[in-house]
Amino acid sequence: MTVPAFNYLKPDSLAEALDMLATEPGAYPIAGGTNLMVDVRAGKLSPETMIDVGDLDELRGIVVKDSQMTIGGAVTIAELLRHEIIRQRVPVLFAAGKTFANTLIRNRATVGGNLVNAAPCSDTAPALLVLDAEVSLSSSSGTRWIPLTEFLVGAFQTQRRADELLMEVRFPIPPASSRGGFEKMGLRKISCMAKVDVAVMADFDERGACKDARIALGAVAPIPLRAEKAEVSLVGTAFIARAPEKPVRCGEQVQDKTIEEAARLAGEAASPRSGSEYKRQVVYGLTRRILTAMATGIRDGEAS
Amino acid sequence: MAVEPQAVLLHTLRDLGYTDVKNGCEIGECGACAVLLDGEAVNSCMVLAMQADGADIVTNSGLGTMDKPHVIQESFADAGAIQCGFCTPGMVISTKALLDRNPDPSEAEIRDALSGNLCRCTGYGQIVDAVKLAASRLAGASSQREDARSNSKRGRELDSSNRVLESGDQTKVGGES
Numbered sequence: 486m487t488v489p490a491f492n493y494l495k496p497d498s499l500a501e502a503l504d505m506l507a508t509e510p511g512a513y514p515i516a517g518g519t520n521l522m523v524d525v526r527a528g529k530l531s532p533e534t535m536i537d538v539g540d541l542d543e544l545r546g547i548v549v550k551d552s553q554m555t556i557g558g559a560v561t562i563a564e565l566l567r568h569e570i571i572r573q574r575v576p577v578l579f580a581a582g583k584t585f586a587n588t589l590i591r592n593r594a595t596v597g598g599n600l601v602n603a604a605p606c607s608d609t610a611p612a613l614l615v616l617d618a619e620v621s622l623s624s625s626s627g628t629r630w631i632p633l634t635e636f637l638v639g640a641f642q643t644q645r646r647a648d649e650l651l652m653e654v655r656f657p658i659p660p661a662s663s664r665g666g667f668e669k670m671g672l673r674k675i676s677c678m679a680k681v682d683v684a685v686m687a688d689f690d691e692r693g694a695c696k697d698a699r700i701a702l703g704a705v706a707p708i709p710l711r712a713e714k715a716e717v718s719l720v721g722t723a724f725i726a727r728a729p730e731k732p733v734r735c736g737e738q739v740q741d742k743t744i745e746e747a748a749r750l751a752g753e754a755a756s757p758r759s760g761s762e763y764k765r766q767v768v769y770g771l772t773r774r775i776l777t778a779m780a781t782g783i784r785d786g787e788a789s
Numbered sequence: 790m791a792v793e794p795q796a797v798l799l800h801t802l803r804d805l806g807y808t809d810v811k812n813g814c815e816i817g818e819c820g821a822c823a824v825l826l827d828g829e830a831v832n833s834c835m836v837l838a839m840q841a842d843g844a845d846i847v848t849n850s851g852l853g854t855m856d857k858p859h860v861i862q863e864s865f866a867d868a869g870a871i872q873c874g875f876c877t878p879g880m881v882i883s884t885k886a887l888l889d890r891n892p893d894p895s896e897a898e899i900r901d902a903l904s905g906n907l908c909r910c911t912g913y914g915q916i917v918d919a920v921k922l923a924a925s926r927l928a929g930a931s932s933q934r935e936d937a938r939s940n941s942k943r944g945r946e947l948d949s950s951n952r953v954l955e956s957g958d959q960t961k962v963g964g965e966s
Contacts, residue, residue, distance in 0.1 A: 486815045493794035493839045515837070522797070522835045523816050535794070537840055563829070588883065589820050589905030592829045593836070675904040676818075 486526055492534040499543045502536055503625040507648045509534045514650055516544075516559045517593035519586070520602045538650060544597065547571070555655040558597025562609075563588075565596065574658050577684050580667035581612035587676035597651040600636065603643045603708070604678075610637060611684040611701035611709045612667055616656035622649040630655075640707040663688040664725065666775035670767050679704040681764050683751070683771040687719060687779065693726030695719045700747075700772065705755035705764050715750035715772065719743065725780045741780065748773035792838040798824070801838040802848065809850040809878045813907075820906035823879035824848050830886035832905070849878035852885060860930065861885055861923040870919035872910030879906045884920050888927060894920070 494509065496502035506512050511533025515521050524530040538544060544559035547568050554575065556565070565571055566582045585591055585599075585608045599609045600620060610633065618633045622645055633654075636644050645651060659665065665686035671677030682703030688696045698719040700712040724743040752769035792801055799822045802810045813821030815834045822833040825847040853859030858866070861884050871877050880903060887894055887902035894902065899920045900913075908916060 488795045488797055490793070490795050493837060495839070495842075515840075518835050518837065518840070519817055519832075522837075526815065535837070537837075539840065587820075587905035588902050589823055589830055589832050590817055590835075593831050675901070676907075 488522075488526060489528070489531060491525075491532050493537065494534055495537040496541070499541050499623070500625075502538050502541060503623060503648075503650060505534070505536045506650060507625045509536070512536050512647070514538045514601075516595045516598050517561065519590050519594040520598060520604075539595070544650075544652060549658065552658050553655055554658050555653050556596055557653055558600075558651045559595045560597075562586075562591040562594050562596070562599075566591070570658070574661075575616065577615060577659075577665035577667050577686055578609070578612045581608045581669075581682070581684065584608055584667070584669040584671075584675070584679075584682075590676075596654055600633070600654065601643060601645055601651050603637055603639075603641050605640050605707055605709075606679040606682070606704040607709070608669065608679055608682055608703065611682045611703035613654060613656065614701035614709055614711065615665065615684045615686040615699040616659070617699070618654050618656040620654050621652040622646075623652045624649045628652065634711075637708045659686060660688060662690070664779040666778055668771040668775055670771060681705060681755075681767040681771060682709070683768060683775060685772070685775045685779065689725060693723045695722055695724065698747075700751055702751065702755055702768055705757045705761075705768060710754055710756065712751040712754035712768075712772075715747045715754060718747045718750055719776075724776065741777070744773055744776040744780070747776060794837075794839060796838040797834060798826075798836040798838045798841050798846075799833040802833060802846070807848045807850060810848050811875055811878060813875070813879075818907070819876070820879040820883065821876055823882040823906065825882055825886060828886070828889065830883045830905075847882075847885075849881045852881065859885075860926050861888070861919075864923035864926060865916075865919040868915050868919035868922050870911060870915040872908075876906055876908045876910075880908070880916055884923060887920070888924055892928060892931075893924060896921075 494505055496505055513532035513535060515535045515537055516539035539559050544557040546557045547560055548555045549570055562582050562585045572579050586594060596609055599607050613633050619630050620633055620636050621628055621630045631644060638644060663686060667684045669679050670681045671679055684701045687698040690696055698716040700715050701709050702712055703709045722743045724741055748769045751772040752765040755765045755768045757764040799810060799812060810824055810833055811821035813819035817832045817835045820832060823830050824833045826841060827844050853862050861881050865871055865877060865881060883903050883906050891898060896917060899917050
């Protein structure tokens with residue numbers, strides 16, 4: 486397959502990269518290239534110059550400071566999965582990373598690239614939304630931080646200007662009292678695009694009452710949605726404190742009115758395209774599965 | 790060597806004669822073009838040759854030859870993990886990346902490591918068996934090596950036989966050289 490011609494520039498520094506983005510006509514940043522090379526081959530994107538930002542130190546770190554995590558835009562999904570604090574303290578992002586494409590892609594695809602691509606079926610976006618993430622965009626005229634909710638404006642559309650580089654994603658590390666989960670449905674178990682993603686994070690007081698809940702749905706609208714009515718329905722309830730005394734067996738249904746209601750409201754929040762109404766049912770099922778696992782510690786469908 | 794700015798690593802490697810790097814889908818779906826790029830298994834169809842400038846690249850043919858196959862390659866043959874063979878070089882590369890990091894993987898870890906490599910013939914069962922076989926053979930070789938270290942008389946002989954199994958030709962491409 487022929488790849489259309491373009492120039493390639495590799496800046497030695499961030500300042501040089503931002504200068505290239507500002508001055509080179511038709512410049513586009515590249516890191517892992519796992520979306521970009523597909524789009525370029527398909528003629529969907531025709532950059533005149535690729536600016537290789539994949540090795541810039543400023544984009545390559547995962548920094549934890551003052552209970553906040555900051556992830557560089559060129560950190561790969563594989564690197565996320567190898568990070569001990571993400572594994573232990575940010576299970577929703579870890580689980581999203583585990584469902585992301587496949588091992589070969591995860592070794593190249595970057596967090597920043599996945600967000601800038603802004604596919605409706607992005608797996609990182611719903612997980613980062615329930616973490617209340619913000620992204621930073623830098624250009625030669627300065628840096629701005631904006632909430633991820635504002636960054637994503639439509640299918641494959643973001644607030645990023647052509648001269649800006651997505652630098653970092655940051656979010657507060659969830660407190661130890663919080664629980665969360667992520668579920669994906671696609672055509673296969675792995676190596677597929679999401680038909681539906683559901684991400685949940687919630688925090689609880691010492692009596693087990695829900696203080697705060699966030700639910701995000703992916704691939705059911707042009708951009709990932711927050712299921713706000715479902716979130717509100719959980720706050721103040723003690724659905725995790727009502728965990729059954731014995732573990733739930735594989736395939737056994739947990740009947741909990743709070744979970745049922747929140748899952749139903751999440752399903753209603755989905756806004757799938759005509760012909761994909763089934764996705765509401767899937768959102769309902771995945772939300773119920775996550776909330777049940779949060780309450781019981783056991784994922785539906787897993788051997789107990 | 791010099792390459793065009795838009796040259797893709799997959800084509801550059803094949804043009805250099807590394808035709809064990811297979812051109813399958815060119816959209817990052819099939820894994821037939823997998824190579825080790827600085828130790829990480831990646832789809833070479835997604836990497837610009839320029840991005841690989843100065844990197845260590847290992848392809849399947851860099852792991853072993855027909856006369857002296859790598860343990861992983863031998864295990865694929867012995868387990869019958871080959872039918873048409875088109876996916877095999879990529880499978881071998883993903884296996885090498887897995888076992889370098891995790892010498893004793895579970896079946897779930899094996900299947901996850903191979904999740905980017907599609908096979909349209911065998912149904913994966915024998916491929917998973919081949920990875921398990923390679924892991925156990927490599928573990929045997931390394932425990933032998935431990936013995937050899939504690940026994941200086943036998944050390945030289947065993948170390949030299951193991952080196953063949955572990956060495957890989959490393960090729961550098963990209964930029965001008």
